[in-house]
Amino acid sequence: xxxxxxxxxxxxxxxxxxxxxxxxxxxxxxxxxxxxxxxxxxxxxxxxxxxxxxxxxxxxxxxxxxxxxxxxxxxxxxxxxxxxxxxxxxxxxxxxxxxxxxxxxxxxxxxxxxxxxxxxxxxxxxxxxxxxxxxx
Amino acid sequence: xxxxxxxxxxxxxxxxxxxxxxxxxxxxxxxxxxxxxxxxxxxxxxxxxxxxxxxxxxxxxxxxxxxxxxxxxxxxxxxxxxxxxxxxxxxxxxxxxxxxxxxxxxxxxxxxxxxxxxxxxxxxxxxxxxxxxx
Numbered sequence: 001x002x003x004x005x006x007x008x009x010x011x012x013x014x015x016x017x018x019x020x021x022x023x024x025x026x027x028x029x030x031x032x033x034x035x036x037x038x039x040x041x042x043x044x045x046x047x048x049x050x051x052x053x054x055x056x057x058x059x060x061x062x063x064x065x066x067x068x069x070x071x072x073x074x075x076x077x078x079x080x081x082x083x084x085x086x087x088x089x090x091x092x093x094x095x096x097x098x099x100x101x102x103x104x105x106x107x108x109x110x111x112x113x114x115x116x117x118x119x120x121x122x123x124x125x126x127x128x129x130x131x132x133x134x135x136x
Numbered sequence: 137x138x139x140x141x142x143x144x145x146x147x148x149x150x151x152x153x154x155x156x157x158x159x160x161x162x163x164x165x166x167x168x169x170x171x172x173x174x175x176x177x178x179x180x181x182x183x184x185x186x187x188x189x190x191x192x193x194x195x196x197x198x199x200x201x202x203x204x205x206x207x208x209x210x211x212x213x214x215x216x217x218x219x220x221x222x223x224x225x226x227x228x229x230x231x232x233x234x235x236x237x238x239x240x241x242x243x244x245x246x247x248x249x250x251x252x253x254x255x256x257x258x259x260x261x262x263x264x265x266x267x268x269x270x
Contacts, residue, residue: 030194
């Protein structure tokens with residue numbers, strides 16, 4: 001088994017707000033991230049796939065295809081977007097880094113042809129990142 | 137759904153690697169430049185990984201304010217701008233980055249209960265790092 005990781009970057013804005021919370025509760029739980037006008041990050045995405053090396057091509061996965069899938073399923077939807085308002089998953093789910101990693105996993109898992117998705121890592125900043133392994 | 141959250145923190149500290157159980161020659165051959173009696177320092181980066189179910193109400197594994205507050209109080213306040221050899225936990229133990237990594241893991245494991253501790257990873261320089269998973 002070999003693991004292969006492909007990186008990508010996207011920039012997006014978001015804010016944290018739960019409509020079931022009172023305004024005070026929203027501010028207490030989410031702090032500065034509760035500003036309804038949003039704020040932004042440069043996110044770094046790392047997608048790790050795993051599989052056996054194909055004896056003919058020497059590849060775990062066709063990188064060109066992986067790159068295309070990441071662009072089509074993730075970057076086209078999230079890059080330079082206001083996540084709360086423009087990405088369907090976040091109309092009723094808070095776009096925390098945790099939920100972004102889960103949403104990206106769900107977008108990619110069924111779209112990969114040969115290799116199997118192993119991990120989605122999303123950096124919100126260089127000092128904060130989330131890993132999702134598809135665990136229930 | 138279960139996710140892993142990692143956060144990186146910086147602190148600076150000095151240390152000297154020296155074991156009372158070794159002869160001066162043995163200390164020198166084991167620790168090399170790190171055995172300099174005056175000590176030397178590093179900018180350490182500690183990377184703490186916690187895991188747990190993502191809370192549907194908040195979208196979080198745990199509130200970062202809680203994790204940051206805990207690490208600030210219990211780890212950074214203890215080690216930042218200190219000479220590690222002067223601290224009680226290193227009175228008998230050599231303050232290698234391995235041992236410091238284990239100490240930090242145990243502090244977090246004992247005191248932080250908002251999420252499950254998965255791993256502590258400690259970078260001593262950009263070229264070397266250590267991980268402890270318990």
